[in-house]
Amino acid sequence: MKFEAVIGLEIHTQLATESKIFSGAATRYGAEANTQACLVDLGYPGVLPVLNREAVLMAIRFGLATHCRIAERSVFARKNYFYPDLPKGYQISQYELPVVHGGYIDILCEDAVKRIGITRAHLEEDAGKSLHEDFQGMSGIDLNRAGTPLLEIVSEPDMRSAAEAGAYMRTIHTLVRYLGISDGNMQEGSYRCDANVSIRPRGATELGTRTELKNLNSFRFVEKAIEIEIDRQIDVVQSGGTVVQETRLYDSDRDETRSMRGKEEAEDYRYFPDPDLLPVMIDSALVEEQRAALPELPAEKRERFMSEYGLSAYDADILTASRALADYYEDCVGHSRAKPKLAANWVIGDLTAALNRAGLEIGESRVGAAELATLLERIDSGTISGKIAKDVFEAVWNGEGGVDEIIERRGLEQISDSASLEALVDEVVAANPAQVQQYRDGKTQVLGFFVGQVMKASQGRANPRQVNEILRAKLGG
Amino acid sequence: MKHCLERIGRFDGALNAFVSVTEDRALAQAAEADRRIAAGDATTLTGVPIAHKDIFCTAGVRTSCGSRMLDNFIAPYDATVVERLDAAGAIMLGKTNMDEFAMGSSNETSFYGAVLNPWDHDTVPGGSSGGSAAAVAARLVPGATGTDTGGSIRQPAALSGITGLKPTYGRVSRYGMIAFASSLDQAGTLTRTAEDAALLLEAMAGFDSRDSTSLDEPVPAYSQAIEEPLEALTIGVPENFFDEGLDAGNAAAVTAALGELQKHGATLKRIRLDNVHLSVPAYYVVAPAEASSNLSRFDGVRYGYRSPEAMNDDLNAFYKRNRGEGFGAEVRRRILIGAWVLSTGYYDAYYLKAQKVRQLISSDFARAFDEVDIVAGPTTPTPAFGLGQKTGDPVQMYLNDIYTIGANLAGLPAMSVPCGFSGGLPVGLQLIGPHLSEARLLQTAHHFQRATDWHARVPPGYD
Numbered sequence: 001m002k003f004e005a006v007i008g009l010e011i012h013t014q015l016a017t018e019s020k021i022f023s024g025a026a027t028r029y030g031a032e033a034n035t036q037a038c039l040v041d042l043g044y045p046g047v048l049p050v051l052n053r054e055a056v057l058m059a060i061r062f063g064l065a066t067h068c069r070i071a072e073r074s075v076f077a078r079k080n081y082f083y084p085d086l087p088k089g090y091q092i093s094q095y096e097l098p099v100v101h102g103g104y105i106d107i108l109c110e111d112a113v114k115r116i117g118i119t120r121a122h123l124e125e126d127a128g129k130s131l132h133e134d135f136q137g138m139s140g141i142d143l144n145r146a147g148t149p150l151l152e153i154v155s156e157p158d159m160r161s162a163a164e165a166g167a168y169m170r171t172i173h174t175l176v177r178y179l180g181i182s183d184g185n186m187q188e189g190s191y192r193c194d195a196n197v198s199i200r201p202r203g204a205t206e207l208g209t210r211t212e213l214k215n216l217n218s219f220r221f222v223e224k225a226i227e228i229e230i231d232r233q234i235d236v237v238q239s240g241g242t243v244v245q246e247t248r249l250y251d252s253d254r255d256e257t258r259s260m261r262g263k264e265e266a267e268d269y270r271y272f273p274d275p276d277l278l279p280v281m282i283d284s285a286l287v288e289e290q291r292a293a294l295p296e297l298p299a300e301k302r303e304r305f306m307s308e309y310g311l312s313a314y315d316a317d318i319l320t321a322s323r324a325l326a327d328y329y330e331d332c333v334g335h336s337r338a339k340p341k342l343a344a345n346w347v348i349g350d351l352t353a354a355l356n357r358a359g360l361e362i363g364e365s366r367v368g369a370a371e372l373a374t375l376l377e378r379i380d381s382g383t384i385s386g387k388i389a390k391d392v393f394e395a396v397w398n399g400e401g402g403v404d405e406i407i408e409r410r411g412l413e414q415i416s417d418s419a420s421l422e423a424l425v426d427e428v429v430a431a432n433p434a435q436v437q438q439y440r441d442g443k444t445q446v447l448g449f450f451v452g453q454v455m456k457a458s459q460g461r462a463n464p465r466q467v468n469e470i471l472r473a474k475l476g477g
Numbered sequence: 478m479k480h481c482l483e484r485i486g487r488f489d490g491a492l493n494a495f496v497s498v499t500e501d502r503a504l505a506q507a508a509e510a511d512r513r514i515a516a517g518d519a520t521t522l523t524g525v526p527i528a529h530k531d532i533f534c535t536a537g538v539r540t541s542c543g544s545r546m547l548d549n550f551i552a553p554y555d556a557t558v559v560e561r562l563d564a565a566g567a568i569m570l571g572k573t574n575m576d577e578f579a580m581g582s583s584n585e586t587s588f589y590g591a592v593l594n595p596w597d598h599d600t601v602p603g604g605s606s607g608g609s610a611a612a613v614a615a616r617l618v619p620g621a622t623g624t625d626t627g628g629s630i631r632q633p634a635a636l637s638g639i640t641g642l643k644p645t646y647g648r649v650s651r652y653g654m655i656a657f658a659s660s661l662d663q664a665g666t667l668t669r670t671a672e673d674a675a676l677l678l679e680a681m682a683g684f685d686s687r688d689s690t691s692l693d694e695p696v697p698a699y700s701q702a703i704e705e706p707l708e709a710l711t712i713g714v715p716e717n718f719f720d721e722g723l724d725a726g727n728a729a730a731v732t733a734a735l736g737e738l739q740k741h742g743a744t745l746k747r748i749r750l751d752n753v754h755l756s757v758p759a760y761y762v763v764a765p766a767e768a769s770s771n772l773s774r775f776d777g778v779r780y781g782y783r784s785p786e787a788m789n790d791d792l793n794a795f796y797k798r799n800r801g802e803g804f805g806a807e808v809r810r811r812i813l814i815g816a817w818v819l820s821t822g823y824y825d826a827y828y829l830k831a832q833k834v835r836q837l838i839s840s841d842f843a844r845a846f847d848e849v850d851i852v853a854g855p856t857t858p859t860p861a862f863g864l865g866q867k868t869g870d871p872v873q874m875y876l877n878d879i880y881t882i883g884a885n886l887a888g889l890p891a892m893s894v895p896c897g898f899s900g901g902l903p904v905g906l907q908l909i910g911p912h913l914s915e916a917r918l919l920q921t922a923h924h925f926q927r928a929t930d931w932h933a934r935v936p937p938g939y940d
Contacts (some may be wrong), residue, residue, distance in 0.1 A: 039554060044654040045547065046534045048688050078770050080819070082796055088774020090658060138788075141778070267739040270819035272828060275660035275767055277689050 002202040003237070005230045006210075007165045008157035008193060009222075010152050011172055013182045014126070014190035015058045021149035022049030022092060029188045033142040037128075041147040041386060043087030048276050052078075055149040056099065056280060058181035059123055060290045062151060064178055065297055066118050070287050075124075076277045080270045083308030085128035086139050093152075095271040098122035099280065105175070109161065109167040116168050117156030124150050140168050145189075151181070157196065157207065162226040166219050169193060173219075174298050178323045192217040195226055198243070201231045208233075209243045213257060215252055219445045225250035229257050301326055309340035310335065318348050324362045328369050335373035338380040346372060350390060353395055366397045374403040388460055390413050416463040418470070421454075424462060426454045430474045439475045447471060478507050478526045478568055479740075482782050484617045485570065488939065493592050494602075494612040496531045497539055498571035504567040521676055521700070523566030528621040530609050531572040533655040533664075536746060543575040543605075546782045546803035548773045548938070556653020558622055565680035568616055574608030575921060577805045578772065579629055579657040581605050582877040585868055585898045586807040592866075594637060596902055597780050600861035603633030607803040609667045620668040620677055626661045627760050628856075628881025630891035635856035636666055638895045640673045640922065641934035645913050646888030647692040649678075650685030656771040658764035659690075661885040667733055670932055671894065671922035673901045675699035675702040678915060696803025702916040703923040704762040707741050712920065713849030718880055724859040726899025731855045734896035734925070735801040741924055744809045748845050748852070752837040756882040757875055759838070762818050762831035763886075768808075769815025773804065785851060801856060810871065834900035839887040846911040851921060855880055856893040880907060887909045891913045894922045895931035903931070 020027055023040035034121045040047045063070050076096035101120040106113050128143035153172060156371075159165045173191055176182040184191045186331075198210035213229060216222045233243050247266075248257040262336065296304070298320050305316035305326075319327045325347070333343050355365060367375075373394060378384045384407060395406045401443060407413055415421060428450055429436055435446050482500060489495050495863035503526070529744060530811070534540045541547045555563065563569070576586040580707045584592040584607025585625035594602040595615040602611040606623030609631035613621050625643035634641025649664040656662060657861035666677040679700055684693040719728060735745055775797030777783035784798040787869040818827035845852055857877060867874040884891035887910055904924075910918045926932050 040780060043554070044553070045540070045542070045550070045774070047657045048652050050689050051685060051724070079771060080770050080816075082773065082776065084776075084778050087774060087779065089776060090770050268821050270770070270816060270821075270824075271822070272766060272770070272819050272824070275658075276656075277692075 001238075002200045002371070003199045003230075004160055005226070005232050006157045006198045006200060006207055007159040007161075009155045009193050009195050011125075011153040011155075011161070011170075011191070011193040012170065013176050013184065014137070015055050015149040015151055015155065016180065016182050017052055017054045017058070017149050017426060018053060020072055020147035021052050021055050023147050024263070025147065026306060027148050029185075029190075030143055033131075033140070037143040037146055039085065045326060049274075050094060051277060051280065052149065055123055056282070056389060057123060059099045059151055060287060061294060062121055062153070062176065062181060063103065063178050064101040064287070064291050065175055066100075066105050066121075068100040068103030068121065070100050070117060070282055071280075072282055073097065074122075074280045076280070077271045077276045078274045081267050082138065082142055083127070083130075085130045085143070085146070087128065087143060087146055087473065091125060091127060092274055092277070093124035099282075105171055107164065107167045109164050109170045114158075114164065116158045116164075120152045120158050121151050121153045121266060122387070124152060126150050148401060151176075157198075162230070163221040165195060165226050166223040169219055169222055170299070174321055178295055178298055180295070186217055189217060195221060195229075197229045199230060199237065209245050211243065211245065212247045212266060213256075214247055214260065216250060221252055224255065225257060228255065232257065236406075238276055255348065269418060276465070287401065297421035309344070311340065311344055311461055315344045315348060319344060322362065324419035328365070329360050332373045332376070333370035335370050336376045336380075337354055338373070342374075342376055344379065346376060350393055354393075362438055366399065367393065369395055374388075378403060378407065382389055382408065382416060382463065383416060384414055385460065385464065412461060414463050415458055416466060417459045417467065419455075421462055421466055421470055424454050424457050424465065425450075429455060434473060447475070450475070455466070478524065478570070479505060481570055481618050482527045484615070484873065488615055488617060489612075490549065491593060491598070492595060492611050492840050493590055494608040494615070494617060494619075495528070495571045496541055496543070496574050496589050496608065499535075499538055499569055501657040502538065503520050503570050504566050506807035508561070510566055510568060514797055516898060521561070522680055525566070525620070526568045526570050526618055527562060527569050527677070528570050528573045528618045529559060529610060529614050530575055530621065530623050532575060532624050532655045533572075533622060534655070535569070535572065538572065540572070540655070541588070542579070543577040543589060544804065544808070545588040548588060548782065552653075553554065554653065557687065558654065558681050558761050559652035560653075561680050562622070562677070564674060567680070569909055573606070573612055573621055573859055576605035576607065576629075577793060577808050578655070579605040579626055579662075580633055580661065580767070580768070580807050580811055582628070582874050583862070583864075583867065584608065585864070587803055588805060589863060591864055594861045595939050596638060600863055600902065603636035603857075603861065605629040605633075606641075606667060610634055610639060610641070611668050612938060613637070613639045616935060620666060620673050620780030622664060622677075622681070623667045624657075624662055624664050625881075625885065626663075626764060627885050627919055628878040629664045630667060631660075631856050631881050631891060631905065631907060632878060635895075635907075636861040636903065636936060638676055638931070638936070640668050640671055640895065640902030640926075641905075642668075642671075642678060642885065642915070642919070643891050644678060644889045644915050645692070646885075647690050648680050648890070648913065648915065650688040650691045652685055652687040656779070657769075658767040659771060660767060661760075661764060663885070669891070670926055671703060671919045672700065672837050672926075673812075674892075675703050675859050675919045675923070678919075682915075692913070695699075699919055701918045707920060707924045709849060710738070710743040711746055711849045712738060712743045712790045713746050713845050713852040715750045715753065715845075715852060715854055716750050717751075717753055718854035719751060722762055722858045722876070722879065723855055724899055727855050727857070727859060727904045730897030730899060730904040731906055734894075734929075735853060736924060738921070741928070746849055748797065749850065750838075750841045750845065750852075750883065752841050753879075753883050754835065755834045756838055756886055757879055759831040760878070760882045760886060761814065761875060762827050765811040765817070766819050766828055769812045772804075772812055773810070776800065777803065807871075809902050821897060827887065835886045838883055840868055842887045842889060842909070842911075848936075850910070851918065852909040852913070854907055854908040857881075860899045860904055861904035888912065892918050892922055895934070896925075897928070897931055903934075
């Protein structure tokens with residue numbers, strides 16, 4: 001029997017607000033334990049939550065970007081459970097009436113566009129962290145993260161493979177960073193997801209029993225964990241068993257998923273509307289104000305890069321993967337008369353490679369967009385060759401100066417005057433009579449040898465096109 | 478102030494109205510009051526001694542909420558109510574006894590023991606603000622704060638022969654007031670007179686950005702408003718408040734009081750509040766539901782009671798031990814009820830249905846206020862009952878609040894005003910008004926108190 005997988009994701013993205021969702025404490029990552037938790041975050045007796053308006057605006061922007069309906073009235077609810085890193089004994093979340101619902105986003109997977117439904121996205125507060133090391137058998141609690149605003153984005157079960165799930169997660173990741181509502185930093189836990197996975201015979205319309213994979217915090221882990229879980233479920237069914245509804249944990253070290261708790265052990269969270277918070281009322285004026293403030297979204301930008309700059313879908317996709325990279329590219333193109341395609345090759349190739357080697361983000365690039373634009377112009381005008389340009393780029397990256405300064409200081413300008421080139425060619429021809437004879441006997445492929453020798457003699461500065469022409473003329477004679 | 482401290486020293490050993498007496502803080506505040514008076518920038522409340530129910534957080538002072546759970550809890554901040562009364566120059570003498578987490582109608586669920594009713598030491602002062610009521614009734618302090626979730630200001634005020642005011646839900650900030658049932662809780666006053674209540678409310682009320690449910694409405698000058706001549710009021714008298722459950726002495730005193738109001742030009746109009754008999758069951762779903770969640774934070778992890786043995790437990794046993802030992806029986810009962818009515822499979826049948834009943838009760842009042850200016854009737858079915866008399870029967874205890882709970886469910890302002898005696902024990906007249914009609918209620922009570930002297934009676938032995 002052939003099986004197909006059915007996958008839905010719940011993505012938790014931390015919103016980039018200055019302060020927490022229900023208190024004035026800061027949300028910066030990495031502060032000393034419990035220094036960014038005020039009495040509200042600590043769940044002291046008598047304190048009350050006050051909603052951070054900015055978090056709501058961010059949720060609205062997300063909703064608009066994913067074609068969701070924005071709820072005129074949404075309600076915060078309490079999710080009740082006991083855990084030491086949950087100070088109040090309940091998490092403030094949204095249950096029956098989320099802030100946005102009923103939208104979709106298009107993803108690109110294996111050259112095909114697929115539409116993934118977004119069931120809902122709701123606002124909630126994060127919990128703190130339990131620390132189980134360094135406390136002599138006891139546990140420590142760090143409540144800095146408690147009360148950090150999260151947007152939980154729930155998809156429809158529209159994905160059919162691990163690759164689609166990965167593509168969806170990347171697409172949403174790109175989007176939230178475009179919208180400026182999240183830094184999407186996965187190492188710091190700002191972007192993570194749970195995956196609901198089930199299988200069914202291909203062609204079936206009913207859903208199989210699903211398992212939930214918890215806390216997947218990298219694109220690779222999402223794809224890995226889902227692949228493994230699909231295989232496991234198929235094995236279970238093929239060996240005559242049935243999949244049981246449960247929560248499973250992905251172990252990246254052993255590359256397996258294991259059961260965390262079954263359906264019977266699932267907690268009853270006793271959700272009810274939080275009486276400390278009023279319903280969130282959003283009028284159309286506010287929605288329109290937020291719509292007007294939306295930036296160009298990744299899909300729109302990709303289309304525009306293809307039509308405006310004549311880029312391939314592949315190049316456009318890479319260049320629009322982050323707003324900062326796209327901005328850099330456009331900055332570079334805007335400063336230069338060189339062809340946009342040349343700029344795309346450099347940004348995707350040498351620049352990205354240099355950034356990766358140094359472990360830097362595009363915003364931290366040691367070669368600015370204007371400087372790269374100068375370099376491209378020098379290539380385009382023939383001042384330097386593409387090969388020399390790589391050395392110049394390297395020098396600028398290492399802080400040795402500007403593009404023109406380095407070209408001049410090192411005397412890298414391309415030799416294009418015919419007299420100088422002819423002199424160089426004559427020297428090389430004179431020094432290699434045997435090869436000259438070979439060429440004249442019909443072994444024309446030795447031309448490459450001569451070109452190489454001339455380039456070497458000119459320290460790479462000779463204009464290769466001209467060298468070719470001159471060589472052909474001289475050797476042919 | 479020294480006079481008050483002296484009376485507390487003399488009487489409170491027996492009454493048990495105070496959980497903490499904060500003499501040092503009081504002396505410091507008194508010195509500051511003297512300085513302000515000397516400097517000529519004193520206000521109406523400068524130097525006025527008051528007590529706070531031990532449910533309000535007070536910086537540097539134990540805030541126990543009447544519970545073993547918070548017996549060791551020193552609040553790190555002041556509640557808005559405390560902050561505002563401090564700013565107005567009032568002097569805090571101490572924190573008053575109360576039913577544990579405000580759950581009770583007799584003050585007998587307190588970890589610190591029962592409070593005695595100054596009118597009769599064998600009876601209860603009512604609850605949950607029993608300490609505040611007894612302290613004011615015994616003239617240990619001229620005024621005190623309280624909180625009212627289902628009658629916890631009005632019922633003890635009635636049983637102790639003083640004036641109690643529960644404002645409109647949201648009129649006074651709940652910030653720093655330890656939550657029992659967030660959608661019902663409201664801070665108010667226990668004083669001898671409506672005039673004093675007006676002065677305290679003026680200082681306490683108003684919008685607070687730290688409480689999302691506080692009302693952003695201007696605060697009237699209540700103390701001036703009450704002096705206005707009483708307009709010709711139409712007073713609605715709910716027939717079903719005078720049913721067979723009402724003590725004959727209470728009925729007579731309340732009827733006489735209504736007659737007194739007629740003399741002041743009021744027209745009495747019989748009305749029905751059809752769903753009021755559902756208020757107690759609805760309340761005992763909504764309030765425990767919210768309480769079960771509000772009290773989850775008391776787990777012994779960050780503050781509060783932690784059993785000496787708890788450190789050897791696994792996590793679940795740790796919670797059970799701390800909460801099992803830290804909370805008293807009534808609190809545990811309500812947490813269980815609350816968790817039950819919110820669970821999957823019961824939520825619709827209990828919690829949602831109770832919310833619907835709450836809507837019906839609000840509508841009953843709204844309809845009544847289309848025809849009448851205020852609603853008046855008894856505060857409680859009986860005068861003060863004996864210590865221990867109802868502790869074995871929670872339902873009998875709960876029925877004490879049958880006339881008061883409606884105002885909480887509908888979020889309306891309500892008062893209890895002394896209006897006579899039954900069997901030698903005080904009886905309260907309840908006045909309920911539409912949203913934000915505190916000025917009208919206080920004015921009515923003030924004019925009633927000008928014409929009567931029930932509020933001026935002092936319990937024997939306390940004059």
